[in-house]
Amino acid sequence: MLLMKDIVREGHPALREVAAEVSFPLTEEEKKLGQEMLQFLKNSQDDELAEKYGLRGGVGLAAPQLAVTKRIIAIHVPDENEKYYSYVLYNPKIRSHSVQQACLAGGEGCLSVDREVPGYVVRSERITVEAFDETGKPFKLRLRDYPAIVVQHEIDHLNGIMFYDHINKENPAYLPPDVDVLG
Structure with a gap:
């Protein structure tokens, strides 16, 4: 089980590296990492588990935040209708984006950044994001508003970019x- 101690903080070199694509079939280690990343996010949003294990709430996590420079992200994020987007994305790529821009009213945070x-x-x-699941099957997600912002934040991690950049x-x-201000 992943805990906060497993997440590297700003200043760690993995956060500034461009992560390498994974190749298929995935190793058992890469599959397990994706599953653990998604489970961490679910646990961090469960008040009881978050308190028990000292987890900060998160909606997205990228492998470089665990000092693994591979193109793997996990998201567990609700949209405005409380529909959850719960995925592990291997080698995600943004294929198209709107001209319309948005931002979060309260700014962004990050599990790797311990300051406001x-x-x-x-x-x-x-x-629109294209990625692969753990079996190597390609899939596409069309996201807007908060889920779109979360995925862009996580893909930035794969490219060595921090939100405050x-x-x-x-x-x-x-x-x-x-610019639409959300929330």
Whole structure:
């Protein structure tokens, strides 16, 4: 079972590396890692388990956050209708994105960042992602709003990008015109 001690924090070199694609068939270790990442997110959203094991709530996790520089992410995130997107994505790629941009009203957080980082992180409001499941079968997700933002945040981790790299350095509260503010 993954715990907070397993998650590397900012400053760890794995967070700034570009992760390598996995090849199929996956190793048992890669399958297990994906399953454990998804289970961590579910556990972190269960109040009882989160308290028992000292977990911070998370909706997404990328393998580099566990010092594994492979293109694997897990998400367990609700949309505005409380529909959960619960997936492990191997080699995810954003294939298309909207011109319309969005950001979270309260900014973004990260399990690898133990401090508040104020500022808007502007991302695409809608994306289409292609990835593979653990059997190597390709699938496509069309996401919008919060789930789209979460997946973009996690894919950034695969490319060595932290969420705060997107924040305007001179004016963190700067919001370009026509950006939808969510939440």
